[in-house]
Amino acid sequence: MFKKDDKREEEDITLDEEEASPKDAIQRLRGRLLRSEEEKKEYLDGWQRARAEMQNFKKDLEKDSMRARQALKEGLFSDMLPVADNFELAFRNKEAWEKVDVNWRNGVEYIYKELLSVLASHGVTPFDDTGREFDPARHHSVENISVEEKKDNGKILEVVQKGYEHNGKILRPAQVKVGEYIKG
Amino acid sequence: MGKILGIDLGTTNSAMAIVSGGEPKIIENTEGVRTTPSIVAIGKSGDTLVGLLAKRQAVTNPKNTIYGIKRLIGHNFEDPIAQNEKGIVSYLIEKSESGGVKVKMGEKFYRPEEVSAKILQKLKKDAEEKLGEKIDEAVITVPAYFSDSQRQATKDAGEIAGLKVRRIINEPTAAALAYGLDKKKEEKIVVYDFGGGTFDVSVLDIAGGDGDQSIEVKATDGDSHMGGEDIDQQIIKWIGGEYKKESGIDILKDELALQRLKEAAEKAKHELSSTTETEINIPFVTSGADGPKHLLMKFSRAKLESLASSYVEKSIEITKRTVQASGYTLAQIDEIILVGGQTRMPLITQKVKELFGKEPNKSINPDEVVAVGAAIQGGIFQGDVKDVLLLDVTPLSLGIETLGGVATKVIERNTTIPVSKSQVFSTAGDNQTSVEIHVVQGERGMAADNKSLGRFILEGIPPAPRGMPQVEVTFDIDANGIVNVKAKDKTSGKEQSIRIEARSSLSKEEIEKMKKDAEAHADEDAKKREAVETKNIAETLAYTAEKALKDAGDKVPADVKGNVEGAIKDARDAIAKGDMESIKKSTEKLSEAMQKIGPAMGAQGGEQSGRQEKKEDHKGDTPKDADFKSE
Numbered sequence: 001m002f003k004k005d006d007k008r009e010e011e012d013i014t015l016d017e018e019e020a021s022p023k024d025a026i027q028r029l030r031g032r033l034l035r036s037e038e039e040k041k042e043y044l045d046g047w048q049r050a051r052a053e054m055q056n057f058k059k060d061l062e063k064d065s066m067r068a069r070q071a072l073k074e075g076l077f078s079d080m081l082p083v084a085d086n087f088e089l090a091f092r093n094k095e096a097w098e099k100v101d102v103n104w105r106n107g108v109e110y111i112y113k114e115l116l117s118v119l120a121s122h123g124v125t126p127f128d129d130t131g132r133e134f135d136p137a138r139h140h141s142v143e144n145i146s147v148e149e150k151k152d153n154g155k156i157l158e159v160v161q162k163g164y165e166h167n168g169k170i171l172r173p174a175q176v177k178v179g180e181y182i183k184g
Numbered sequence: 185m186g187k188i189l190g191i192d193l194g195t196t197n198s199a200m201a202i203v204s205g206g207e208p209k210i211i212e213n214t215e216g217v218r219t220t221p222s223i224v225a226i227g228k229s230g231d232t233l234v235g236l237l238a239k240r241q242a243v244t245n246p247k248n249t250i251y252g253i254k255r256l257i258g259h260n261f262e263d264p265i266a267q268n269e270k271g272i273v274s275y276l277i278e279k280s281e282s283g284g285v286k287v288k289m290g291e292k293f294y295r296p297e298e299v300s301a302k303i304l305q306k307l308k309k310d311a312e313e314k315l316g317e318k319i320d321e322a323v324i325t326v327p328a329y330f331s332d333s334q335r336q337a338t339k340d341a342g343e344i345a346g347l348k349v350r351r352i353i354n355e356p357t358a359a360a361l362a363y364g365l366d367k368k369k370e371e372k373i374v375v376y377d378f379g380g381g382t383f384d385v386s387v388l389d390i391a392g393g394d395g396d397q398s399i400e401v402k403a404t405d406g407d408s409h410m411g412g413e414d415i416d417q418q419i420i421k422w423i424g425g426e427y428k429k430e431s432g433i434d435i436l437k438d439e440l441a442l443q444r445l446k447e448a449a450e451k452a453k454h455e456l457s458s459t460t461e462t463e464i465n466i467p468f469v470t471s472g473a474d475g476p477k478h479l480l481m482k483f484s485r486a487k488l489e490s491l492a493s494s495y496v497e498k499s500i501e502i503t504k505r506t507v508q509a510s511g512y513t514l515a516q517i518d519e520i521i522l523v524g525g526q527t528r529m530p531l532i533t534q535k536v537k538e539l540f541g542k543e544p545n546k547s548i549n550p551d552e553v554v555a556v557g558a559a560i561q562g563g564i565f566q567g568d569v570k571d572v573l574l575l576d577v578t579p580l581s582l583g584i585e586t587l588g589g590v591a592t593k594v595i596e597r598n599t600t601i602p603v604s605k606s607q608v609f610s611t612a613g614d615n616q617t618s619v620e621i622h623v624v625q626g627e628r629g630m631a632a633d634n635k636s637l638g639r640f641i642l643e644g645i646p647p648a649p650r651g652m653p654q655v656e657v658t659f660d661i662d663a664n665g666i667v668n669v670k671a672k673d674k675t676s677g678k679e680q681s682i683r684i685e686a687r688s689s690l691s692k693e694e695i696e697k698m699k700k701d702a703e704a705h706a707d708e709d710a711k712k713r714e715a716v717e718t719k720n721i722a723e724t725l726a727y728t729a730e731k732a733l734k735d736a737g738d739k740v741p742a743d744v745k746g747n748v749e750g751a752i753k754d755a756r757d758a759i760a761k762g763d764m765e766s767i768k769k770s771t772e773k774l775s776e777a778m779q780k781i782g783p784a785m786g787a788q789g790g791e792q793s794g795r796q797e798k799k800e801d802h803k804g805d806t807p808k809d810a811d812f813k814s815e
Binding site for chain 2: 053057089090092096134136137140141142143144153154160161173175178180
């Protein structure tokens with residue numbers, strides 16, 4: 001059932017053979033000692049490596065499980081962001097929204113605020129960045145808008161969808177329209 | 185030697201993996217994602233962007249954003265493929281001085297291998313950051329149809345990125361390596377790869393075996409412009425069309441609405457891999473003269489399948505054609521491997537299964553299987569799997585027989601050896617001075633159904649009530665599979681052991697048979713075991729109750745005592761009859777009756793109650809470590 005080491009034991013070296021001189025025997029023993037020492041080195045090295053690997057594996061596992069917990073949280077937050085977006089979209093058409101009964105309007109706006117404050121309490125905050133330089137680390141461009149002035153080239157002119165960060169890490173880039181200055 | 189990175193350098197996305205501790209592992213990029221878009225750009229501020237960041241600015245910087253460079257690598261400018269790409273892509277493609285292709289990004293022209301090198305460089309850097317060590321070598325995969333010049337160019341890309349490319353391997357070969365199919369002899373494998381933007385199918389022939397095998401690509405075919413993204417487009421078109429019918433509004437013309445629709449379509453497609461119907465819900469998708477408009481639509485798997493069917497059918501046709509070109513028949517194919525995210529679609533699995541009459545392999549993440557295979561190839565070069573360090577596993581569980589003939593496992597099967605594990609057991613009878621250790625091997629619940637490896641007796645246990653002595657049983661399996669079982673009485677320090685040279689005992693076939701037997705008898709065994717355990721619990725409880733009464737003496741009122749004694753008798757009668765239901769019922773009753781001992785004694789003598797109640801806590805406890813059967 002189990003694999004067995006097939007290495008055969010080396011035969012013992014004895015001096016009882018007449019033709020074998022002590023010198024030969026010593027030489028053979030020396031050879032064997034040398035091989036043994038090499039083997040010992042190899043095994044010790046392998047053993048130490050295995051132990052080190054185990055230690056490192058444990059550390060990695062700890063890091064991985066922390067990362068997994070973080071990823072799980074971030075995944076949940078990311079899935080909630082469209083809900084926040086939809087509130088924004090509901091409020092975007094000011095004229096239509098103002099027509100809604102003020103008590104209902106306030107109520108719904110409070111729910112949105114509550115959602116944002118729950119996210120904020122977990123370190124998730126929105127960012128807008130209108131007027132800032134486009135930066136692919138924070139923004140996702142959706143459209144170029146031609147601009148008259150050179151200084152507006154590469155500037156964010158409109159945020160189509162807010163971005164969110166979680167404790168300084170970008171959870172979702174903001175979707176933005178970027179100014180483009182065409183020479184001449 | 186440093187680690188060798190396995191890289192799946194894809195047309196749309198790339199992935200990387202490494203073998204660490206003998207196991208392949210996908211490495212995330214610095215953005216924390218397991219795949220990296222194969223996109224390179226020179227941003228408007230002049231900096232080079234690779235991967236996700238390049239993708240994020242692609243819409244507004246199309247001329248300086250290079251994607252799909254894999255379609256151009258190693259080609260001459262005059263090649264029809266290069267000419268075709270020229271008409272599709274948003275960046276400039278020109279003829280290089282050597283007649284090859286060059287692409288423009290920023291103010292400069294780059295050879296395709298230089299662009300690929302930037303992707304590889306990012307992967308290398310991200311891997312180094314993640315692993316905390318330098319990476320100098322890599323195995324990179326390419327499609328099976330790649331020509332020598334395409335392979336050479338890919339290798340050059342690696343060298344430009346500062347990687348010594350140990351080998352360029354075929355993507356389907358990598359997939360076969362990931363599934364360990366290279367170890368089989370004489371197999372014919374089809375690798376069906378339906379990715380985001382490309383479809384490839386290959387027929388592999390594994391010949392040889394025993395480490396001397398070769399994997400030969402017998403035929404390969406595909407469509408370099410068909411993939412999961414086409415299916416997404418169909419979904420978007422369909423939703424847009426339905427919505428237009430319903431509301432008269434064309435949301436596909438609205439950039440933001442289209443973006444939200446794209447996300448919803450992709451999400452719905454993923455969901456329909458595991459459910460048969462989903463809902464597409466996009467509130468405030470647009471607004472009309474009469475206020476805001478919402479999109480709410482049911483989307484079924486059947487509808488998705490009808491939208492995708494032309495692509496799937498086409499892929500199946502190509503697959504048939506490829507197998508035919510390989511000279512084999514469909515029936516001759518031994519294994520099918522699914523690669524690429526789109527193969528998660530149940531329709532594809534079903535069609536492939538229908539075609540070959542076999543279940544395809546899909547247990548490894550299809551987005552990662554190629555990178556995993558590349559890493560395994562790297563692992564072979566790394567040579568960290570040395571012969572002396574080859575670790576074996578116990579093929580079957582090892583344990584001892586405990587009270588009622590139950591096989592109690594000490595070392596579970598598939599445990600890597602050498603290993604040593606201990607468990608503490610106790611006696612089943614009062615004043616039991618010896619225990620028999622019966623070592624058994626196998627997966628069945630009852631000891632008698634398993635293979636007996638040997639038995640020995642540990643004597644000299646000081647007399648004590650049942651359950652009190654602590655006998656530690658240690659199983660030790662050395663690297664050669666030799667099992668040493670030792671039993672030690674913790675009080676007296678007496679010990680006894682047995683050495684089992686198990687190598688001669690079971691053949692591979694017998695092991696397989698034993699595993700199958702265990703599976704087949706799983707329900708029956710569980711019932712038998714439960715029966716024994718129910719009996720054991722009842723017996724233990726009856727014993728505990730008896731002992732409690734004896735210890736308490738006349739402190740227990742006669743009526744309580746009578747009740748408990750009656751309940752003990754009922755329980756013992758039930759055990760003798762062997763009817764499970766009545767054993768359970770009488771055990772419950774006994775447990776209830778016993779609970780009255782404590783309070784009754786408390787009422788009689790206050791300061792003693794603490795001790796008694798503590799004893800009472802054990803009512804109905806299952807002995808954690810199964811008792812040995814008494815001899």
